[in-house]
Amino acid sequence: MADETTISTEQGGTAPTPSPRVDVPKGVWQQCPACQGILHAKALEEALFVCPQCGYHHRINARTRIEQLVDPGTFEEFLADLVSTDPLSFKDRMGYKDRLKQAQDKTHETEAVVAGKAFIRGRPVILAVMDPFFIMASMGAVVGEKISAAIERATDENVPFVVVTASGGARMQEGMVSLVQMAKTSAAVARLDDAGGLYIVIMTDPTTAGVAASFASLGDIHLAEPGSMVGFAGPRVIENTIKATLPNGFQSAEFMLEHGFIDRIVPRRMLRTEIARIIDYAGK
Amino acid sequence: MSTQPQVRPNGIETRGVGGMLDFERPLARIEREIAELEARQAETGRDLSTELRELRTTLANLTRRTYSKLTAWETVLVARHPRRPVLPDYLDACVKDFCELHGDRCFGDDRAIVTGFGRIGGQKVLIVGHDKGRETKEKIERHFGCPHPEGYRKALRTMKLAEKFRLPIVCIIDTQGAFPGDKAEERGIAQAIAVNLMEMSRLRVPIVCVVIGEGGSGGALGIGVGDRLAMFEHAYYSVITPEGCAAILWRSADHAPQAAKALRCTSRDLKKFNLVDEVLPEPLGGGHREPGAMMSAFERYVVDTLRELKHVRVDTLLRRRYERLRQWGSFFMSPSAKPSRSRGKTRTAGQAKAKAAAGSDAGDSATAGNGRLAATRTTTRKTRQARVSEDTPAT
Numbered sequence: 186m187a188d189e190t191t192i193s194t195e196q197g198g199t200a201p202t203p204s205p206r207v208d209v210p211k212g213v214w215q216q217c218p219a220c221q222g223i224l225h226a227k228a229l230e231e232a233l234f235v236c237p238q239c240g241y242h243h244r245i246n247a248r249t250r251i252e253q254l255v256d257p258g259t260f261e262e263f264l265a266d267l268v269s270t271d272p273l274s275f276k277d278r279m280g281y282k283d284r285l286k287q288a289q290d291k292t293h294e295t296e297a298v299v300a301g302k303a304f305i306r307g308r309p310v311i312l313a314v315m316d317p318f319f320i321m322a323s324m325g326a327v328v329g330e331k332i333s334a335a336i337e338r339a340t341d342e343n344v345p346f347v348v349v350t351a352s353g354g355a356r357m358q359e360g361m362v363s364l365v366q367m368a369k370t371s372a373a374v375a376r377l378d379d380a381g382g383l384y385i386v387i388m389t390d391p392t393t394a395g396v397a398a399s400f401a402s403l404g405d406i407h408l409a410e411p412g413s414m415v416g417f418a419g420p421r422v423i424e425n426t427i428k429a430t431l432p433n434g435f436q437s438a439e440f441m442l443e444h445g446f447i448d449r450i451v452p453r454r455m456l457r458t459e460i461a462r463i464i465d466y467a468g469k
Numbered sequence: 470m471s472t473q474p475q476v477r478p479n480g481i482e483t484r485g486v487g488g489m490l491d492f493e494r495p496l497a498r499i500e501r502e503i504a505e506l507e508a509r510q511a512e513t514g515r516d517l518s519t520e521l522r523e524l525r526t527t528l529a530n531l532t533r534r535t536y537s538k539l540t541a542w543e544t545v546l547v548a549r550h551p552r553r554p555v556l557p558d559y560l561d562a563c564v565k566d567f568c569e570l571h572g573d574r575c576f577g578d579d580r581a582i583v584t585g586f587g588r589i590g591g592q593k594v595l596i597v598g599h600d601k602g603r604e605t606k607e608k609i610e611r612h613f614g615c616p617h618p619e620g621y622r623k624a625l626r627t628m629k630l631a632e633k634f635r636l637p638i639v640c641i642i643d644t645q646g647a648f649p650g651d652k653a654e655e656r657g658i659a660q661a662i663a664v665n666l667m668e669m670s671r672l673r674v675p676i677v678c679v680v681i682g683e684g685g686s687g688g689a690l691g692i693g694v695g696d697r698l699a700m701f702e703h704a705y706y707s708v709i710t711p712e713g714c715a716a717i718l719w720r721s722a723d724h725a726p727q728a729a730k731a732l733r734c735t736s737r738d739l740k741k742f743n744l745v746d747e748v749l750p751e752p753l754g755g756g757h758r759e760p761g762a763m764m765s766a767f768e769r770y771v772v773d774t775l776r777e778l779k780h781v782r783v784d785t786l787l788r789r790r791y792e793r794l795r796q797w798g799s800f801f802m803s804p805s806a807k808p809s810r811s812r813g814k815t816r817t818a819g820q821a822k823a824k825a826a827a828g829s830d831a832g833d834s835a836t837a838g839n840g841r842l843a844a845t846r847t848t849t850r851k852t853r854q855a856r857v858s859e860d861t862p863a864t
Contacts, residue, residue, distance in 0.1 A: 267803050268804065270801060366797075368666050375667045402663035
């Protein structure tokens with residue numbers, strides 16, 4: 186299920202952070218949504234947007250993520266300009282075209298995933314990073330195509346495929362077109378697997394629904410950032426089904442590790458090291 | 470679960486029994502009149518055949534009128550009709566010598582998905598299908614056809630058996646979605662579905678999928694990847710239930726009819742987008758009015774399709790399956806691909822785009838749909854070219 190929840194934390198973006206304080210210059214201070222602590226934006230950025238007080242991993246946009254993960258200057262993007270054709274002419278309270286435009290203006294991205302070739306500690310990888318600020322990084326035709334194309338490239342070039350997932354699921358505004366992307370991306374993973382390629386998934390907050398039920402759950406190795414929400418159905422839907430309140434930490438990365446679906450929980454600062462380590466063990 | 474649990478009369482003759490949809494009421498009234506006349510004729514021996522014939526013509530016309538212009542939401546209601554045939558009906562009518570196989574060999578046996586060997590039209594197959602159940606007790610046992618992870622794992626286990634023993638697979642889809650409960654999450658519903666999508670894309674036997682009622686999101690797709698996908702005329706297939714979509718985008722489930730329309734989840738729309746291969750016609754007035762016709766349409770489709778796929782070499786079958794999946798729903802374009810080509814050549818694409826723009830402005834009407842379709846076809850080709858041209862300098 187897709188979700189259009191808007192994100193309250195903003196990093197590096199242009200939109201102002203919704204904040205009750207008005208007398209402080211915008212962008213200098215930020216409030217941690219987890220511990221409510223007031224953080225200096227610069228210090229937060231230096232800490233890779235992990236709260237120095239409580240360790241909360243803030244959501245970050247795709248470009249920031251890439252900057253944090255890859256060796257400087259090595260990222261070569263591909264399929265950068267693919268855009269949806271709005272096949273359904275979808276309109277709810279707002280037209281889908283307008284919603285896309287809004288997301289593009291807000292994030293300066295054309296779509297919810299950025300894919301390219303890069304080096305991580307000197308090891309070549311194909312990398313795809315989802316941007317949670319772009320319509321909740323929901324998967325429509327473009328996301329499905331870019332992910333599939335990236336997987337195919339990793340297969341052809343015989344380099345590991347690394348994906349950083351963050352998504353509310355399939356993009357409702359593209360209807361069945363978005364649902365079939367689950368099958369498309371999963372088929373591409375099958376081919377990578379057949380070719381003996383290494384596939385590393387890094388689950389970040391949130392990895393849910395249609396994305397969790399397709400390529401995000403098909404890695405050889407599943408890493409996850411601490412505290413990320415990982416699951417299929419929305420918590421409210423589940424509560425409504427079972428007529429009970431869910432315990433704290435239900436559908437967290439830690440919960441999923443405990444139930445056997447994640448290999449390792451890795452703090453943001455350690456991701457580069459961990460990826461390189463796994464490539465050395467499993468990569469060709 | 471929207472339909473109220475209702476005891477379903479076993480057998481074909483179920484006309485005029487409860488579970489009526491609002492737009493069916495005028496039809497029911499005429500049906501009642503016919504029944505009364507027939508009774509009177511039998512009682513009194515008077516010849517009422519003229520009146521009866523007239524009434525039957527009226528009924529047929531009205532039925533045709535009602536069902537030819539069902540809204541998307543009404544289609545969803547027909548797909549969920551309490552008397553619509555469900556998996557056990559198809560097993561009884563179309564499958565000889567059904568040999569059910571239980572359990573995922575790991576956790577349990579999910580009754581929401583039924584799997585087993587059987588013969589359809591003399592051909593040995595493996596059947597995998599959502600089972601909503603017929604009676605209240607069955608429905609509850611089967612979670613109204615909403616599977617848990619062990620259901621998908623049982624499906625995969627038996628499909629691997631089919632692969633091993635070279636039996637084609639027939640998937641019968643009818644679910645509102647995977648079960649959205651805490652236990653399903655704990656046991657990895659997302660992972661179970663994902664693995665099925667991946668494995669079904671490479672199983673080395675033909676896979677034919679038919680949506681007989683509800684195609685509910687990932688829960689349907691989890692046994693819905695294959696070489697062919699057909700849908701019954703009044704079935705629907707959607708990324709999210711109209712209620713769920715309305716609750717998120719319109720902030721109220723009351724807007725489900727609008728959401729159903731916006732999601733384009735009917736067989737006709739999906740055929741237009743080339744997302745299903747074939748639409749199987751239903752008897753006049755929907756499948757619940759004449760289950761027998763549904764059964765024969767299903768059997769004919771499966772038998773014909775399997776016969777066609779049987780002669781395809783496995784490698785070809787898998788290559789085509791992959792290409793089909795890879796092209797599924799390729800509705801995107803690459804604007805920057807345009808300047809690199811000469812003006813003369815871009816005209817067709819440009820025209821198609823203009824046509825598409827006009828189409829989406831118009832909003833409804835058949836021409837809008839056609840315009841969009843023409844555009845998407847062109848853009849798909851265009852993007853493929855773009856991909857090639859982009860690939861070259863990078864590699």
